[in-house]
Amino acid sequence: MMNWPVMNLSGGPVEMTSRTLRDMARPMMYHYDPAFIEFFDHTCQLLQQVYRTQYDVVIMQSEAVLGLEAAAACLISPGDKVLNLVSGVYGKFYQDFIEKYGGVTVEVAVPYNEAVDPDDVRRALRDNPGIKFLSVVHSETPSGTVNPVKEIGAIAKEFGVITIVDTVSGLAGEVLSPEEWGMDVAIAGPQKCLGGPPGLSLMAISPAAWQAMEEKRPAPVRGTFLSILDWKTTWLEQRRFPYTPSVSDIYGLESALTQALEEGIEQVAARHATIARACRAGVKALGLELWPAREEIAAPAVTAIKLPVGLVDAQLRQHIRRRYGIMISGGYGELLGQLFRLGHMGQAAHPTYLAAQLAILERSLADLGYPVQWGAGVGAAMATLEGWGD
Secondary structure: OOOOOOEEOOOOOOOOOHHHHHHHOOOOOOOOOHHHHHHHHHHHHHHHHHHOOOOEEEEEOOOHHHHHHHHHHHHOOOOOEEEEEEOOHHHHHHHHHHHHOOOEEEEEEOOOOOOOOHHHHHHHHHHOOOEEEEEEEOEEOOOOEEOOHHHHHHHHHHOOOEEEEEOOOOEOOEOOOHHHHOOOEEEEOOOOOOOOOOOOEEEEEOHHHHHHHHOOOOOOOOOOOOOHHHHHHHHHHHOOOOOOOOHHHHHHHHHHHHHHHHHOHHHHHHHHHHHHHHHHHHHHHOOOOEOOOOHHHEOOOEEEEEOOOOOOHHHHHHHHHHHHOEEOEEOOHHHOOOEEEEEOOHHHOOHHHHHHHHHHHHHHHHHOOOOOOOOHHHHHHHHOOOOOOO
16 A cells, blocks of 8 residues: 655645644544534534624534535526636536536636636626526636635625635635625635545525525525535524534534634634745745745645646646655646645744745655755745744
8 A cells, every 4th residue: 555645735635733633533423412513513603703794604514515506506597697716627617517508608717727707707698698597616726726716706786696615725814704795605615724524514594595595496406415504594594414424523622623623713814825925935945836826826725836838737746746755736627737726724834844845845846857856945934034933
């Protein structure tokens, strides 16, 4: 069998802290034990604090793709027009859900190294009367880019449009609030910047979104794993579950949320932004080119890097993994073979992890015949971190 990695510095799931791992080993409880009901309620309260919201939160019991599909299934009626904003693989992917549930897609697309311009959103809404929903990816992990969701959400509200926001790798990477950002259904994952276990969909739901779910034609979605309304009528209203929750994953989520709040969400987001900026400085010092068209749209979660001429994506990543034990990510979907990604989420958003990652990248590039100036990448990154921890 393959040796386990020394470091997981991928695009997620990411490493969990030793505290989270210990907390996930707490005794297994029956999900209707009063202690677990109290624990689940406490976890939901923590999630509201991390989201900085008074909206209802729902923790659906599967990886965030469940929450993303559930939003489409529960909101979109046949014939509804949906403005889908595409700046990467996941944005384009959402069209499948829109059309699976009978929606009519209106697309605003940009190259996958760019971000959506809010002016284009306004224009699309003005030129296409009757759009009911807008879907957008906050943090396009495969591209290492972010979209200006706060500005987009404000425009959607002007037109009375309900928003569906994929913030799977955005939550805790930036300071956000569904109310302030115009997010009606926000979907996040614990396995990215929060550094928690995969397997849960972390959702915040506005009153307007609940109303739209109740008004879905020909009938609201009920009695299915995809039903968000079932969580409203069972958990939110009766403190019961529509099905058995993933008890150990909830332990891990509670731990990750608690640690984020102890550090402070502003500090968590600042730490991710600082390490991402340092990583970009190190990458450029190695003579490599960033994938995002501009640094101001570069994601705090991962740094995406154009593959240098003469190197093969799989060869580079396999070399780093097999020889040095570090797992990084390649491109995904249409971007496969065009870029590779350095992850710096959760506890990996720290100078020690970054120094190790850049040093091994430098060593591996040299191993494969790419010219490097020894110490350039780590040195440039560390030079940006003066005052870290002060």
